[in-house]
Amino acid sequence: MNTDEATLTQITERIIGCAYRVASKLGTGFLENCYENALAYELRRAGLRVQQQVQLQARYDDIVVGEYIADLIAEESIIVELKAIQALEAIHAAQCINCLAATGLPLCLLINFGRRVQVKRIAGPTLIPRSASSVPVCAPSVAEPGPAEL
Numbered sequence: 001m002n003t004d005e006a007t008l009t010q011i012t013e014r015i016i017g018c019a020y021r022v023a024s025k026l027g028t029g030f031l032e033n034c035y036e037n038a039l040a041y042e043l044r045r046a047g048l049r050v051q052q053q054v055q056l057q058a059r060y061d062d063i064v065v066g067e068y069i070a071d072l073i074a075e076e077s078i079i080v081e082l083k084a085i086q087a088l089e090a091i092h093a094a095q096c097i098n099c100l101a102a103t104g105l106p107l108c109l110l111i112n113f114g115r116r117v118q119v120k121r122i123a124g125p126t127l128i129p130r131s132a133s134s135v136p137v138c139a140p141s142v143a144e145p146g147p148a149e150l
Contacts, residue, residue, distance in 0.1 A: 008107055008127070011048065011075050015109055016119055018042035023117045032084040035113045036071050039082065048074050056102045070099055079108040088112050093122060100124030 022038045036052065043050045051073045058066040072080035079099050083092060088110065096108040106127035112118040 005127075008077060011078055012107070012109060012121065014046050014048060015043065015074055015078065015080060016111075018046055019111050019113075019119065020117055023113055026113075028113065028115060030084060030113070032071075032082055032113075035084055036082050039080070039111075040072060043072070043074060049076065050074050051076075056099065058098070058102055068099060068102065070103075073103075073105070077105060077107065079103065079105055081108055081110045083110070083112040084114065085112060086114050088114075088118050088120065093120060096120075096122045097124075100126075 018039060021042055022035060026034065026038055040050050040052050052071070054070045054073050056068045056070055057064045058068055070079050071082045074080055079096065081092070081096050081099065092110055092112075096110050100106075100108050100122065101124070104124070104126055106124050108122045108124065110118075110120040110122060
């Protein structure tokens with residue numbers, strides 16, 4: 001796993017480019033899994049290693065208290081969380097923060113294929129310099145929303 005800032009930026013740019021390609025070809029109105037499969041296909045075509053539906057464990061102290069499934073993980077470094085809703089909300093960013101904390105990965109891209117493509121880049125604690133964050137981040141557990149409506 002290569003987590004230097006320049007490499008992460010290059011990977012991020014490729015992911016975002018692929019997301020826009022998917023949005024221009026599919027348009028709006030599909031369920032999230034359609035966008036996930038199309039984006040995974042485009043990322044692989046772009047030469048990126050991608051895992052889909054990666055099962056993660058939520059831990060409290062040293063016990064497993066729940067499970068979560070990440071939509072995509074690219075290059076073993078970047079979580080790609082997908083939505084197909086009208087607009088992103090704060091709870092979606094909280095979901096990404098939880099996923100970053102659970103995995104220790106440095107970065108999450110939250111991508112919404114709503115009326116237009118929305119992208120949020122969320123840095124995890126392993127990417128944020130220690131001096132910038134002296135207080136640990138704790139976000140509430142997030143339940144996956146049901147089928148999205150546009």
